[in-house]
Amino acid sequence: MGRAKCCDKEGLKKGPWTPEEDQKLLSCIEEHGCGSWRALPAKAGLHRCGKSCRLRWINYLRPDIKRGKFSLQEERTIIQLHALLGNRWSTIAAYLPSRTDNEIKNYWNSRLKKRLTKMGIDPMTHKPKITDNLNGAASSKYVANLSHMAEWESARLEAEARLVHRSKGSKLLFNNNKTHKNYQISQSPYYQLPCLDILKAWQRASTKLPTTNDISAILLNNSRNKNLESSIPSENLFVNNVPTTTKVGEDQNHPLSTINSCFEEPCSLQTDLPSFMQEFSGLFPEYTKISENYSTGQMDNMGSCSGDFEDNKFNWNNFTYLVTSPIGSPVF
DNA sequence: AAAAGAGCCAACCGCCCGCAG
DNA sequence: GCTGCGGGCGGTTGGCTCTTT
Numbered sequence: 001m002g003r004a005k006c007c008d009k010e011g012l013k014k015g016p017w018t019p020e021e022d023q024k025l026l027s028c029i030e031e032h033g034c035g036s037w038r039a040l041p042a043k044a045g046l047h048r049c050g051k052s053c054r055l056r057w058i059n060y061l062r063p064d065i066k067r068g069k070f071s072l073q074e075e076r077t078i079i080q081l082h083a084l085l086g087n088r089w090s091t092i093a094a095y096l097p098s099r100t101d102n103e104i105k106n107y108w109n110s111r112l113k114k115r116l117t118k119m120g121i122d123p124m125t126h127k128p129k130i131t132d133n134l135n136g137a138a139s140s141k142y143v144a145n146l147s148h149m150a151e152w153e154s155a156r157l158e159a160e161a162r163l164v165h166r167s168k169g170s171k172l173l174f175n176n177n178k179t180h181k182n183y184q185i186s187q188s189p190y191y192q193l194p195c196l197d198i199l200k201a202w203q204r205a206s207t208k209l210p211t212t213n214d215i216s217a218i219l220l221n222n223s224r225n226k227n228l229e230s231s232i233p234s235e236n237l238f239v240n241n242v243p244t245t246t247k248v249g250e251d252q253n254h255p256l257s258t259i260n261s262c263f264e265e266p267c268s269l270q271t272d273l274p275s276f277m278q279e280f281s282g283l284f285p286e287y288t289k290i291s292e293n294y295s296t297g298q299m300d301n302m303g304s305c306s307g308d309f310e311d312n313k314f315n316w317n318n319f320t321y322l323v324t325s326p327i328g329s330p331v332f
Numbered sequence: 333a334a335a336a337g338a339g340c341c342a343a344c345c346g347c348c349c350g351c352a353g
Numbered sequence: 354g355c356t357g358c359g360g361g362c363g364g365t366t367g368g369c370t371c372t373t374t
Contacts, residue, residue, distance in 0.1 A: 334357105336372100336373085336374075337371105337372085337373075337374090338372095339363100339369105339370085339371075340368105340369085340370080340371095341367105341368095341369090341370105342366105342367095342369100343367090344364105344365080344366075345372095346362105346364090347362085347363090347364100347366100348360105348361085348362080348363105349359105349360090349361085349363105350355105350358105350359095350360090350361100351358090351359090351360105352358090352362085353357090
């Protein structure tokens, strides 16, 4: 069949954009919006293909684009999300306000990937790369070296974070006051990845993988902290045979006390976990089950709900390696 | 000071997918 | 159900800049 490429037309310009071209594109989008990219070059008087215009707009001209150095939080988010999602840059970009997928991709390929590799972490699997021919002693020495490097890296990142904090003062991370008449700036959802923090905490508290009971407990505790009304009567909810009506903190043996002790501030989440899980429900069906059961209250009187974390295909070990990286790890 | 190498990033390419006819 | 189109996405490239030798 051989579909004609959109840039096959003769006379179409390629390569770097000039300021004049940028201005034409901007004016055209302000006037007509960006409905049809194919029709846009003619309207704007540009000798470019629509695809090229779209790319220029999305990656450079859009007013809500944040430029410059990636923050510590952004770096961390990219690494976390990459561990979860792989090279799905557009999805990752959706969780980083004002950063384009192209920018994130470039940043990953040029910096983060190399940094992880240098530290002996496979950037694709996010697991340590320990060569097979290392014997036990050599292996532990290697791990010790990694740990040492991790300390340095952690200190460096913390110092960077402090500098950023000082220079920015209390500026909001997401600050977009620009308004334009003919296009809408899509405000991406921004999460602080609470579930990662929770799972990290969990892993510090326990060497076992979280069960559905545990996740239910976390969800319940989360909703309490957010002062949300739970659809599950808390007196009906038990975690490891401990009634969840026991206030966390009052009972040191309460499973949630263990979890909360891992947080500087007990489960101080910046968004509610069920929403986050729903956001990821397409990716991790098991999240959906938990999230749905949580919201509909379909749990038995022991706080269990259907959907076994240990049996599903989702690889907790891969996932938790990232979130279990101790403070001062090569990753964080 | 100059050449070589590395790093960075804007832009291109080709594939895929959803949708309309 | 098939086909073609438009848009979106991820991989890759090319050129500019910075750093090292």
